[in-house]
Amino acid sequence: MPKYYPINEEAARRAKNANSFSDYVPGSATAAYREMVDRAYTLGKQQKGRVDPMYHEKIDGLIDRYARKLAENINQCNLIDARVPSILIAGGSNFPVRKKEKQNAARDKNMGEYMQIEGLLDKVRSTGMGGISADDDRAVEKLEAKLAGLEAMQEEMKTVNAYYRKHKTLEGCPVLSAEEIGKLQSSMASDWRKNPVPYPSYLLTNNNANIRRTRQRIEDLKSQSEYAGWAFPGGRAEINEGENRLQLFFEEKPSEEQRRELKSNGFKWAPSQGAWQRQLTKNAIYAAGRMEFLRPEDGQSPYQLQPFARKTEKDVTR
Numbered sequence: 001m002p003k004y005y006p007i008n009e010e011a012a013r014r015a016k017n018a019n020s021f022s023d024y025v026p027g028s029a030t031a032a033y034r035e036m037v038d039r040a041y042t043l044g045k046q047q048k049g050r051v052d053p054m055y056h057e058k059i060d061g062l063i064d065r066y067a068r069k070l071a072e073n074i075n076q077c078n079l080i081d082a083r084v085p086s087i088l089i090a091g092g093s094n095f096p097v098r099k100k101e102k103q104n105a106a107r108d109k110n111m112g113e114y115m116q117i118e119g120l121l122d123k124v125r126s127t128g129m130g131g132i133s134a135d136d137d138r139a140v141e142k143l144e145a146k147l148a149g150l151e152a153m154q155e156e157m158k159t160v161n162a163y164y165r166k167h168k169t170l171e172g173c174p175v176l177s178a179e180e181i182g183k184l185q186s187s188m189a190s191d192w193r194k195n196p197v198p199y200p201s202y203l204l205t206n207n208n209a210n211i212r213r214t215r216q217r218i219e220d221l222k223s224q225s226e227y228a229g230w231a232f233p234g235g236r237a238e239i240n241e242g243e244n245r246l247q248l249f250f251e252e253k254p255s256e257e258q259r260r261e262l263k264s265n266g267f268k269w270a271p272s273q274g275a276w277q278r279q280l281t282k283n284a285i286y287a288a289g290r291m292e293f294l295r296p297e298d299g300q301s302p303y304q305l306q307p308f309a310r311k312t313e314k315d316v317t318r
Contacts, residue, residue: 002041005071007033015081037067051128059127066120073114080106115202140221147214154207157199164198226308230296246284247275261291
């Protein structure tokens, strides 16, 4: 059973009277709130059917938090709306402009909080679904598919809103099915905000943020190096992609024996860099691994630290 939190009906009545010529319908604010909570619980039930039971408690917690925060937000919204009447109600004579400015600022803050609350439903949708791991050799491909879906969703929401603003109805909207039109109409009918649109601005804002994050992840993965440096006793190995070199920096001059080993493994002293180096290849990593004094401080081999090696090991175990 859904758990509801109290809605301040008196504040809702005063907010209505301050901004509308029509009378407040007793209980309508509570009814609208409960319908939103009911939809959240339906979402939670659907998500539970998709994921392992170990995630069910987390989903319940998110839904309860949504219901509580939503009630607080609606009550605060009504208190804010009741502070200063609309100019259509109060008239232009001696209208408290400064108070109205403060009220509008409070409304903006309240709307920002509402967007964060709606974000809890996004968390419900993602709970137990896992993400796209950077170790997945198809990560970029999967992220690009996700990005295409998000971009298509953004365009559809903008198209639907534009159609509604032009025609004042969703009937006949070419990008929506009859079922989708019905769902959006029901959602708008229960929306507590003034002049609701099919897709409120917070949905477009949240989706646009997801688009930016996904693009950044794709860019990061595409630019991710196959190689990684490491520290060894008395020095460090660095990846210089600009020079395409594996570079070895020593705190003190290597011993004569160490220098012989470096040279025999293809490393040369570069005075301009202050480093022993060779061309950056997998063979350079293998060569470094053959020299015990270059072993990483944690005891692993240089090879084991490389992203390309971890990817190879993962493919073998599949």
